[in-house]
Amino acid sequence: MSRDRDLAIIGVGMHPWGKWGKNFVEYGVIAAREALADAGVDWRDIQFVAGADTMRNGYPGYVAGATFAQALGWQGAQVASSYAACASGVTAMSTARAQILAGMADVAMVIGADTTPKGFLAPNKGERGDDPDWLRFRLLGATNPTYFALYARRRMDLYGATREDFARVKVKNSLHGLENPYARYRRAASIEDVVTSPLVADPLSLLDICATSDGAAAMIVTSMDWAKAHGYDKAIRIRGVSTTTPSYPNTVIEMPNFATDSAAGIATPGATGIGFKDSIALRAYEESGLGPEDLSCAEVYDLSTALELDWYEHIGLCAKGEAENLLRSGATALGGRVPVNPSGGLACFGEAVPAQAIAQICELTWQLRGTAGARQVDGAKVGLSINQGLFGHGSCVIVSQ
């Protein structure tokens, strides 16, 4: 695809992650105003608002785009709200991109915010025997960490990964996030801290698994023509966006399902044969004309330490089974070949679902501008963010200078 299908990121902003106990709308407004100030754009000039929904905060959460537009002061913008679980932020962003590339808008805000309860994320209330998310809790007690642990155990038995390998991910990310003003946890962790923390879902312990947090992130995106006409010559570019779903048969068990697809029987003609998570990054690479070798850094969804290792392989940083070696080599730490989660990742933030995928792009924007301070990746030119929302929502974004 030609370069004029890129988008310009002219402003980013966040509300610090934490457990603040306030209404999610307040966080969103602070992030939005920070992004607007960063862009030097007046709210009344935003033509399209793309909100990432939160399911935890009642009706205002379901219509997040309008909720934030009202809180910032109605000004007649066009609006859309998106829900795709953890991938909601990029789904919202892809909606804004479609509007801009279709010529329907020039300047858009993408925004998400969350207030989370303590403890495990749980299904909606009520007896809902036809909802797999309800049934997985009822019949299996399969929490989100249960699924994370199934993947982690697989790495141990297939590739010889150890709990210490997983802990090294937390150690690395805890150092990355030490001086990130938006991070919730800013304390160095040792391997011993991780492996001696209480087991949650064997082999993962408390410090292997990300918390749930309050937080908000927002960005202002424009067409390349608008950015150039208004003097944003050095705006970071969005080069590729993926909101990929699996291709049949998806043979890896995914939240919240009880079973995978069956690989028996006729397959999809022309199917690549690669797994779902590989296909998420592949789409963004294809759109951008870039590859894993071009990456300066990456923000990957470390819901658990072991999942970060899976992502190394899914985004092509190394071959299957080689992620532990890549981590141990230091390549994915600040100062290494391709630092992963320079922000500190979910290990330092905890997850604020609708804001998180947007926050990943905010971090990449700061990295590519060279304004990330103590966690700056030297000479960062290209960045990738990736995550996955349950029920088959892939999300990946590639940005460049």
Added chain:
Amino acid sequence: MTRVPAIDGWFTADEANPHLLGTRGVTSGSYFFPPSLAVSANPNAPFESREPAELSRTGTLWSYTTNHYSPPEPSVQKAPYTVCAVELVTEKMVVLGPLATGADASRLKVGMQMELVIGPLFTEDGVEHTMYQWAPLTDPQGGVR
């Protein structure tokens, strides 16, 4: 005590020889489980009819985890409890299920053979609600394969 399945139509009541109740696409040959949820379909045979299919009783352990915190509502499990993911060879699919009541989670290993059994999930008002479970398949010498 009265025993009833915790969910209708997912497994047979034959305790000595239980099967998961799935469906099979008559054109595609693909299997589907659970039967009551439209969470999976073969796009190459979108209009095919499906016939009921009893799934294989045995499979290979794909992964497993023991949970050390009791889960939130509507869960009924109390920690510690173990969840297994078992790959059925004929159906080429992975099915989650609880580890069999009384089985030793410390002896589980990815790749070992597992079989389907029926066990208790919870008891309420004198009625035991049952669920399919995965049990390590023991060899004739009494060890675990």
